[in-house]
């Protein structure tokens with residue numbers, strides 16, 4: 001078949017914020033053997049009834065179409081939107097990165113953090129916690145640079161994403 | 172995450188939760204529940220005891236309760252309702268739930284649960300029922316607040332029967348069954364659900380594209396499945412109307428049998444692994460395929476890259492996830508099979524394009540040549556009863572009686588022979604476990620159908636191995652005087668397993684012999700039923716007639732040829748034009764590659 005090419009897809013899913021909904025979504029991916037590269041979820045409307053799940057996955061075009069159709073048929077799912085397919089969008093991730101060390105390494109870590117616009121949110125004489133937002137590649141790059149400088153712990157949220165411009169989705 | 176709360180109801184009339192549930196079931200039109208009691212559901216049993224509107228059928232195993240509800244649902248088009256206790260009651264029901272999920276059968280399964288304050292404590296007979304049944308159901312609920320109770324029951328019915336039907340579990344902690352709860356009426360059918368809105372009406376543009384392709388077809392075929400049955404009898408009528416109008420051949424899947432009349436000259440028989448030559452070659456050689464309510468199952472497509480290679484494919488299905496799942500199609504129509512067929516008929520009439528009559532005539536000629544291979548022929552000679560012959564005679568004799576006949580099956584060769592040799596002219600008269608292939612389905616399913624159709628002739632065509640998987644339901648038949656007939660094609664083997672071992676595993680019959688079988692005649696008698704046996708061909712008709720004439724339940728033990736194989740057969744991993752037609756070609760199966768053998 002012609003479409004054996006894999007692509008990555010960032011999918012936004014608006015769901016009813018009810019017990020078990022996240023288990024349904026995750027169970028669907030594991031049960032059907034789909035990839036999850038990252039998944040985030042939080043309530044997004046004023047009453048807390050609607051949550052938005054952002055899931056980054058990959059597969060052939062046919063598999064991604066399946067993933068979307070499977071998500072859409074879950075009863076508590078309001079809307080499924082393939083941000084990758086639908087046009088330009090922004091993707092952001094938040095990371096907290098702890099670097100432990102002294103001397104030159106500390107100085108170098110601070111300098112690089114500055115260049116990457118990572119903020120220092122906690123500091124001791126032997127450690128920093130950097131906070132950084134950006135796309136996944138930027139955070140990957142920063143973490144790689146920190147590794148020889150005493151990188152001790154990484155904590156990442158996974159991606160959130162939204163379409164550019166006036167396009168928007170609602171439950 | 173917080174749960175959604177139901178808006179405060181207008182009524183202040185509070186009744187125990189169990190009563191509220193029964194009232195909601197009544198409002199949903201429920202007449203029968205198949206169930207089995209236990210500690211956590213005693214309040215519901217108490218409420219049942221104090222009313223007469225809903226009948227309870229006490230099964231002998233919870234799996235059978237679900238299959239009985241499936242039989243009830245499939246034979247009526249209504250929702251089947253099950254009631255089981257927590258823990259083992261719920262886990263016993265799981266096989267039935269998955270069966271209903273795979274075959275798109277609408278079921279409501281009420282499960283008991285330990286009281287809310289004990290959930291998570293490993294309390295007595297606690298199981299994480301919603302966790303276990305999440306992938307086994309279309310949807311499930313755990314009711315933690317009394318004010319949600321009535322709403323959840325109404326919603327569950329809507330979910331179970333609308334769109335692509337399926338099983339829905341409602342898990343009910345015992346305190347919720349006891350505490351006073353308000354009642355809320357079912358929302359009017361026009362009220363849209365917050366998030367769940369299956370598309371029923373097809374898109375007009377897609378219908379136009381489909382008609383254009385179909386009008387221009389030189390070698391068309393209609394491949395209709397269980398979705399047409401799900402859509403109700405009117406959809407089957409429309410399928411007939413369209414097929415005749417367009418003068419096209421029509422084949423049915425195992426789940427679709429009865430959607431198109433078997434006696435109609437436009438019918439090609441079943442397609443797929445054990446389908447007819449004419450159906451499979453028509454699928455292979457067609458230039459336009461209309462799939463309506465079928466899901467391109469692997470048992471139907473065979474090797475995917477060789478499946479109907481030269482055709483344009485139209486697929487109409489109510490579930491978008493069925494479309495482009497296994498086979499990429501050219502025109503995708505999302506909608507109810509009945510609405511789609513009605514729209515196709517209308518658009519067909521409005522379109523003035525003429526069909527290529529000459530090409531169609533040529534196509535029919537080829538089909539008739541394939542038909543002439545007479546692929547279902549068998550030779551009944553001598554005293555040994557051929558299983559095919561047993562089914563054929565059962566079909567002919569039941570037809571002679573003119574009685575409304577509903578057939579269920581277990582799983583195995585006998586199931587395939589039933590599909591091949593019993594002709595169904597109407598929908599909802601054929602109950603079989605297609606997707607999950609659950610041995611033990613047939614007896615309880617026939618039981619459920621018999622409850623719904625007290626005057627019908629309900630027959631389970633069984634294998635001697637499968638029947639033992641839910642044989643305890645003979646007790647239920649006796650208790651409720653249900654005249655179900657169990658027609659066992661007794662080949663003393665797990666025949667379907669033996670066939671694969673013969674063809675694919677060098678004839679090493681590992682663990683497929685049905686040793687130490689019970690005496691089915693005595694077994695019937697011990698369950699207060701009639702037991703009959705046919706040991707040679709001369710006795711067959713008499714036994715069938717006696718079985719049908721008997722007013723109560725019967726087990727007819729039909730001793731058939733032990734080594735008969737089911738043909739035609741497309742070996743796993745092969746293409747439609749690679750069929751094994753009979754014993755002479757069994758050698759072909761030996762060429763099955765390991766890649767083919769990994770397939771089930």
Ligand SMILES: Cc1cc2nc3c(=O)[nH]c(=O)nc-3n(C[C@H](O)[C@H](O)[C@H](O)COP(=O)(O)OP(=O)(O)OC[C@H]3O[C@@H](n4cnc5c(N)ncnc54)[C@H](O)[C@@H]3O)c2cc1C
Pocket residue numbers: 273274275334335336395396397398399401402423424425426427441442443444445446463464465466467468470471487488489490493506507508509582583586587604605606607608609667
């Ligand atoms: C031993 C064994 C052998 C088998 N051999 C064969 C064989 O040779 N041939 C064969 O065909 N099968 C065979 N099967 C059965 C097979 O496994 C599948 O169950 C069957 O082919 C599926 O039938 P279907 O495609 O009609 O889909 P179903 O499972 O009936 O699914 C129905 C489809 O219709 C859709 N639908 C539901 N409601 C509607 C509606 N209202 N409107 C429109 N669409 C709707 C659903 O979304 C779904 O896609 C065998 C099974 C066993 C156990």
Ligand SMILES: Cc1ncc(C[n+]2csc(CCOP(=O)(O)OP(=O)(O)O)c2C)c(N)n1
Pocket residue numbers: 581582583584585586608609610611633634635636637638660662664665666667668
């Ligand atoms: C619950 C369950 N277990 C195992 C199987 C695998 N299986 C499919 S057919 C079959 C043999 C059925 O034997 P029998 O009921 O005698 O029918 P026959 O094929 O002989 O007609 C088995 C074991 C199954 N389908 N279901």
Ligand SMILES: [Mg+2]
Pocket residue numbers: 583634635636660661662663664665666
């Ligand atoms: Mg057998």
